[in-house]
Amino acid sequence: MESPLDDLTQYVILRDDLQTDGRSWPRGALIAQACHACVSVNSIFKSDPNVCRYTSLENLPHLRTVVLSVESETKLLDYYNILTANLVSSHLFTEQPENIVTCLATVPVEKSKIISNPKRCEAIEKIND
Template identity: 40%
Template sequence: MRMASPIVQYIVLRKDLAETLKWPTGALIAQACHACTAVIHQFREEPTTQQYLADVDRMHKVVLEAKDEESLVSLAEKLKSENVDHKLWMEQPENIPTCIATRPYQKDLIQIHFKKFKLMK
């Protein structure tokens, strides 16, 4: 019998915010936190989200980097076209896209969308 794929949440942050625009590390972490909180709240009724939250000590997140705004927005458009629930976090009041977080999914259902992104360093 095949074991169920683990439930994971994917987070993709713009690498250029730190490298080119010189955002501090704390500001980047805040962007990821905003996106994660928003998408968990938005999709709190989804069974997979409830299952993910039922064992908070064993949550799995995969944090990846997008090279720039264009690659992040392009990913958001692809996720939308593939009906992958996610939140594109827009930093206000500047309206800058900074991060994407998916709602929790079984890893084998969505990992294909993130193959071209590297782990955040």
């Protein structure tokens, strides 16, 4: 059964170098970072209409999240800046007390709006390349 909100998608971008470069974060720790980023962004932007729709009880069985990766903290910050410049609300999650920026999550975004506006989609398309 399709949800009327099928086009709402939340994007999570994780740093791939946290599993390489001698760091070797466990898979569970990386999954936790993605979870923390999603909870954080949905809490920070809780009055955003898309967050309200996406987290509504009737939509919970239909959540759609896309998880992507980037090679470094620098690339993650680049994508955060691109998203911000293109008015896509997102949150950078920083692991404490280590103060390590690990990932970002966007508010749920209507796919049709991203696809119809190449500039808003730039970060997502570049990450998929």
